[in-house]
Amino acid sequence: xxxxxxxxxxxxxxxxxxxxxxxxxxxxxxxxxxxxxxxxxxxxxxxxxxxxxxxxxxxxxxxxxxxxxxxxxxxxxxxxxxxxxxxxxxxxxxxxxxxxxxxxxxxxxxxxxxxxxxxxxxxxxxxxxxxxxxxxxxxxxxxxxxxxxxxxxxxxxxxxxxxxxxxxxxxxxxxxxxxxxxxxxxxxxxxxxxxxxxxxxxxxxxxxxxxxxxxxxxxxxxxx
Amino acid sequence: xxxxxxxxxxxxxxxxxxxxxxxxxxxxxxxxxxxxxxxxxxxxxxxxxxxxxxxxxxxxxxxxxxxxxxxxxxxxxxxxxxxxxxxxxxxxxxxxxxxxxxxxxxxxxxxxxxxxxxxxxxxxxxxxxxxxxxxxxxxxxxxxxxxxxxxxxxxxxxxxxxxxxxxxxxxxxxxxxxxxxxxxxxxxxxxxxxxxxxxxxxxxxxxxxxxxxxxxxxxxxxxxxxxxxxxxxxxxxxxxxxxxxxxxxxxxxxxxxxxxxxxxxxxxxxxxxxxxxxxxxxxxxxxxxxxxxxxxxxxxxxxxxxxxxxxxxxxxxxxxxxxxxxxxxxxxxxxxxxxxxxxxxxxxxxxxxxxxxxxxxxxxxxxxxxxxxxxxxxxxxxxxxxxxxxxxxxxxxxxxxxxxxxxxxxxxxxxxxxxxxxxxxxxxxxxxxxxxxxxxxxxxxxxxxxxxxxxxxxxxxxxxxxxxxxxxxxxxxxxxxxxxxxxxxxxxxxxxxxxxxxxxxxxxxxxxxxxxxxxxxxxxxxxxxxxxxxxxxxxxxxxxxxxxxxxxxxxxxxxxxxxxxxxxxxxxxxxxxxxxxxxxxxxxxxxxxxxxxxxxxxxxxxxxxxxxxxxxxxxxxxxxxxxxxxxxxxxxxxxxxxxxxxxxxxxxxxxxxxxxxxxxxxxxxxxxxxxxxxxxxxxxxxxxxxxxxxxxxxxxxxxxxxxxxxxxxxxxxxxxxxxxxxxx
Numbered sequence: 001x002x003x004x005x006x007x008x009x010x011x012x013x014x015x016x017x018x019x020x021x022x023x024x025x026x027x028x029x030x031x032x033x034x035x036x037x038x039x040x041x042x043x044x045x046x047x048x049x050x051x052x053x054x055x056x057x058x059x060x061x062x063x064x065x066x067x068x069x070x071x072x073x074x075x076x077x078x079x080x081x082x083x084x085x086x087x088x089x090x091x092x093x094x095x096x097x098x099x100x101x102x103x104x105x106x107x108x109x110x111x112x113x114x115x116x117x118x119x120x121x122x123x124x125x126x127x128x129x130x131x132x133x134x135x136x137x138x139x140x141x142x143x144x145x146x147x148x149x150x151x152x153x154x155x156x157x158x159x160x161x162x163x164x165x166x167x168x169x170x171x172x173x174x175x176x177x178x179x180x181x182x183x184x185x186x187x188x189x190x191x192x193x194x195x196x197x198x199x200x201x202x203x204x205x206x207x208x209x210x211x212x213x214x215x216x217x218x219x220x221x222x223x224x
Numbered sequence: 225x226x227x228x229x230x231x232x233x234x235x236x237x238x239x240x241x242x243x244x245x246x247x248x249x250x251x252x253x254x255x256x257x258x259x260x261x262x263x264x265x266x267x268x269x270x271x272x273x274x275x276x277x278x279x280x281x282x283x284x285x286x287x288x289x290x291x292x293x294x295x296x297x298x299x300x301x302x303x304x305x306x307x308x309x310x311x312x313x314x315x316x317x318x319x320x321x322x323x324x325x326x327x328x329x330x331x332x333x334x335x336x337x338x339x340x341x342x343x344x345x346x347x348x349x350x351x352x353x354x355x356x357x358x359x360x361x362x363x364x365x366x367x368x369x370x371x372x373x374x375x376x377x378x379x380x381x382x383x384x385x386x387x388x389x390x391x392x393x394x395x396x397x398x399x400x401x402x403x404x405x406x407x408x409x410x411x412x413x414x415x416x417x418x419x420x421x422x423x424x425x426x427x428x429x430x431x432x433x434x435x436x437x438x439x440x441x442x443x444x445x446x447x448x449x450x451x452x453x454x455x456x457x458x459x460x461x462x463x464x465x466x467x468x469x470x471x472x473x474x475x476x477x478x479x480x481x482x483x484x485x486x487x488x489x490x491x492x493x494x495x496x497x498x499x500x501x502x503x504x505x506x507x508x509x510x511x512x513x514x515x516x517x518x519x520x521x522x523x524x525x526x527x528x529x530x531x532x533x534x535x536x537x538x539x540x541x542x543x544x545x546x547x548x549x550x551x552x553x554x555x556x557x558x559x560x561x562x563x564x565x566x567x568x569x570x571x572x573x574x575x576x577x578x579x580x581x582x583x584x585x586x587x588x589x590x591x592x593x594x595x596x597x598x599x600x601x602x603x604x605x606x607x608x609x610x611x612x613x614x615x616x617x618x619x620x621x622x623x624x625x626x627x628x629x630x631x632x633x634x635x636x637x638x639x640x641x642x643x644x645x646x647x648x649x650x651x652x653x654x655x656x657x658x659x660x661x662x663x664x665x666x667x668x669x670x671x672x673x674x675x676x677x678x679x680x681x682x683x684x685x686x687x688x689x690x691x692x693x694x695x696x697x698x699x700x701x702x703x704x705x706x707x708x709x710x711x712x713x714x715x716x717x718x719x720x721x722x723x724x725x726x727x728x729x730x731x732x733x734x735x736x737x738x739x740x741x742x743x744x745x746x747x748x749x750x751x752x753x754x755x756x757x758x759x760x761x762x763x764x765x766x767x768x769x770x771x772x773x774x775x776x777x778x779x780x781x782x783x784x785x786x787x788x789x790x791x792x793x794x795x796x797x798x799x800x801x802x803x804x805x806x807x808x809x810x811x812x813x814x815x816x817x818x819x820x821x822x823x824x825x826x827x828x829x830x831x832x833x834x835x836x837x838x839x840x841x842x843x844x845x846x847x848x849x850x851x852x853x854x855x856x857x858x859x860x861x862x863x864x865x866x867x868x869x870x871x872x873x874x875x876x877x878x879x880x881x882x883x884x885x886x887x888x889x890x891x892x893x894x895x896x897x898x899x900x901x902x903x904x905x906x907x908x909x910x911x912x913x914x915x916x917x918x919x920x921x922x923x924x925x926x927x928x929x930x931x932x933x934x935x936x937x938x939x940x941x942x943x944x945x946x947x948x949x950x951x952x
Contacts, residue, residue, distance in 0.1 A: 012380025
C-alpha cells in the first residue's frame with residue numbers, strides 16, 4: 001500500500017509517521033501546498049504544531065491546499081488517520097465530530113497510556129487477537145497540551161451509538177479531562193480516524209511498545 | 225553634585241578597556257562601534273576571565289570531529305555519522321523572566337547544533353533554584369519548565385533527561401542550562417568560518433527587532449541585583465515555529481551543499497556572529513544594515529547590529545547560488561536577505577546603504593579584548609550557610625523518607641511529563657527509567673547514552689573533589705546503560721570571577737575537570753562559561769555542569785534502573801566508601817562544612833569499565849549508580865521503579881570502615897547498585913548485600929534494622945507534584 005504523510009511548516013512527527021508507514025508499505029511526504037494525491041492509498045496527518053498552531057490548533061492547516069485534497073480523498077472513502085495535531089486538523093475541517101480543548105490542568109503532558117479499543121476499527125488493533133492472551137488494551141504515548149476531547153452531549157450520545165468512538169483511555173488514565181474518556185473517534189463512514197495518542201511512536205520494541213503498528217495495520221484494512 | 229557616567233561604563237567596559245579600544249582603533253569609537261566593542265569584549269563573548277584557564281582542558285581524541293571553537297562539539301558515532309552536542313546557560317534571562325529566558329535558552333542551543341548541519345534529536349536540561357518554600361523559586365521553576373517545554377515540544381525535539389536541584393544560594397540567581405544533541409552525516413557538516421572573498425552573507429530566519437539589546441553585556445556579564453525588572457526588555461522572546469522553519473530550511477540548504485559556512489545569531493546578535501565568522505576565516509565582512517529585514521522601521525544601525533532577536537542564522541553563500549538559497553528559504557516561509565559580502569580587508573564594516581557607519585578591524589573586535597588572570601584565594605572554611613530541617617536524632621525510617629521527599633532527590637516527574645520525550649522515536653530510556661537517557665541511532669546501527677550532571681553543593685564543599693565527582697557521576701550514569709563516553713561538554717556556572725572566592729572555585733574546578741577528563745580519556749569538545757552568578761546575598765554554589773555522550777554498540781543490550789525479578793541478588797560494584805560530608809543528609813541536618821574526600825578517579829574508571837562490559841553482555845537485571853541520598857535512596861529508587869521491595873544488609877560497607885549512617889546515607893563517587901543472578905554477580909567481583917522481593921525496603925545496618933513500606937517510600941518520592949500544584 002502507498003501511504004502519504006502530510007507535512008506542514010511546524011509538523012513534528014512526520015518522519016516518525018513516515019517510518020511507521022514504511023514498515024508496512026511505500027510512504028512519501030506530502031508537502032502542504034500539494035493538491036495531487038494520485039497513487040496514494042492512505043493518508044496520515046501527523047502530530048506537531050502546523051503553522052505554529054497560531055490562532056488555534058489546526059485552524060490554519062485545514063485551509064491548506066493539501067487538506068482540500070484530503071477532504072476529497074476522504075469523501076471518496078479513502079482512509080485518513082489524524083494523530084494529535086492531525087486529529088485537531090480533522091476536527092477543524094469538520095471531517096470528524098467534536099473539538100480538542102486545552103488539557104484540564106492546562107499543562108502539556110507526555111506519558112504512556114493504555115487505550116481500550118472500542119469500535120470495529122479499533123477492535124482490529126487489540127493485541128493477540130484470537131490468542132489466549134487476555135490483554136485488552138494497547139499501550140501508546142500521549143503528548144499534547146490541547147487534547148481534551150469535547151463535544152455536546154447529543155453528539156457524544158450519537159457517536160457512541162453509531163460506533164464512532166474508536167478508543168477510550170483505560171479507567172483512571174484519562175490524561176486531559178476528555179469527555180467520556182474518549183481518546184479517538186472515527187467519522188460515520190469509518191474511514192477517517194482521529195487519535196490524540198501517538199501510535200507512530202510505538203512501532204519498535206526498543207522504544208517501549210509495538211502496539212501502535214496495529215493501528216497502521218488496521219488502516220490497511222479500511223483501505224481494502 | 226551630578227556625576228556623568230561615561231557611556232562605555234554604562235555598557236560594561238572598564239576605563240582601561242575603553243582606553244585600549246581607543247588605542248587599537250586609532251580613535252574614539254563612534255556609537256555603533258562602541259556598542260559592538262562593548263558586547264564582544266563582554267565576559268559572555270570574550271571569556272576574558274576564563275579563557276586562560278580553559279586552555280588546561282584536554283580537547284583531543286580519536287573520535288573528535290569538531291572541538292571547541294565551533295558552534296558545538298561533535299564526535300564520530302560510526303558509519304559516516306557524527307553526534308553534535310553542547311550545553312549552554314541562560315541563567316540571567318531566566319532569573320528575570322523564566323518562561324522566555326528558558327525557552328530562548330533551548331532555542332539558542334538548538335541553533336548551535338543545527339548550525340553544524342546536525343539535526344537536533346534530544347534536549348537535556350540542568351536547573352537550579354532556591355528552596356521550594358519560596359514563592360519566587362516556585363515561580364521561577366514553573367516558568368522555566370513551561371518555557372523549556374513550550375520551545376522543545378513545539379519544535380519537535382525530544383527532552384530526554386536532566387536534573388533539578390534546590391539550594392538556598394540559587395534563590396536569587398537560578399540556573400537554566402540546556403544541552404542539545406544532534407546527528408549529522410559527517411560529510412554534510414559545516415564550520416562557522418567565513419570563506420571566499422566576494423561570497424554573499426545571507427541572513428535567514430526571523431526579522432530583527434529591538435528585543436534583547438545588550439543581553440550579553442548588561443544581563444549576562446553582571447551580577448543580578450535590585451532593579452532587575454528594568455532589564456526585562458533585554459530578555460529575548462522566542463518563537464519555536466520560526467525556529468522550526470529555519471531549522472528545516474538550513475538542513476535542506478546544507479544537504480544540497482548550498483552553504484559555505486553557517487553560524488547562529490545568539491548573544492550580541494549580528495555583531496558576534498559576523499565578527500566571529502570573519503575572525504575564524506581570517507577575512508573581512510561588510511554588512512549593510514539597510515538590507516536587514518526589520519520589525520520596526522526606525523531602528524538605529526547600532527540596534528540592528530546588537531539586537532538579540534531570536535531564530536536567525538547567518539550563512540555564507542557563493543554569489544551564483546544565492547537565488548537557489550533564497551528560493552529554499554521562501555519554500556520554508558522563512559525570511560532571507562543578502563545583507564553583506566566577504567572581503568579581504570580584515571575589517572568589519574557596517575554600512576547603511578552608501579554611508580559607512582562603523583569600521584573596525586576584525587582582530588581588534590574579536591580577539592583584542594585583554595585576557596585577565598584571576599586572583600584565587602581559598603576561603604577560610606564553609607562560606608555558605610546551614611539550616612537544619614531534620615533533627616539529628618531522627619530514626620533511620622524517618623531519615624530515609626525525609627531524604628526521598630527532599631526536593632532535590634524526589635522524583636521530577638512533575639517536570640519531565642511536561643516535555644515531549646518520545647518525538648523522533650529514538651528514545652529507548654525515558655526520564656527516570658535509567659541513569660542515562662538512551663537514544664537509538666539506526667543511522668549507525670547503534671545507540672547513545674546521554675547524561676548531564678553537577679552537584680553544586682558538593683562543589684561548594686570542595687571545588688576540586690566536587691568537580692571530579694560531577695565528571696565521574698556522568699561517566700557512571702553512562703556505564704549503567706552500557707555506554708562508553710566519547711566526549712564531554714560543560715557549562716561552568718560561577719560567581720563573580722573578580723572576587724577571590726569565586727575565582728578560587730573556578731580555578732579549582734577547571735583543574736579538576738581537566739584532571740578527570742584526562743584520566744578517563746574523555747575529550748572536552750565544547751562548553752560555555754557563565755560568570756557573575758550572584759544575587760544580593762552572595763554568589764551561587766559554584767556549579768560546573770557536565771554533559772556526556774557515550775556509545776552503546778548494541779541497542780538490544782541496555783540496562784534499566786528498576787529491580788526486575790523477585791529473588792534476584794542485590795550487590796555493590798565499585799570503590800564506594802561513602803561519608804556524610806557534603807551529603808543531602810548533612811544538608812538536612814544543617815551540618816555542611818568545607819572539605820570532601822578526594823575521589824579515586826582511576827578506580828572509578830575501572831568500575832565503569834566493569835559495569836559497561838557487564839551491561840553490554842546482558843549480565844545485569846538492573847543498574848543504578850549511588851549518588852544523592854546514598855545507598856538508602858538508591859535502593860528505594862530501584863524498588864519504587866520496579867514495584868519490588870528488597871532485603872539488604874549493609875555489613876560489607878561497615879567492613880570498609882563506614883558507620884551505619886555513612887553506609888545508609890553517605891555519598892561519594894564510585895558506587896553502583898546492581899541486581900541479577902547471584903553467580904553472575906559473583907563472577908563480576910560484585911559484593912552481594914541482599915535480595916529483591918516483598919513489599920518493603922528492609923535494611924540491616926549493624927545491630928539495627930528497619931523497614932519502610934514500598935508505598936510510603938513511593939509517597940515520599942512523589943511528593944513534589946503536591947508541593948507544586950499551586951505554583952503561585
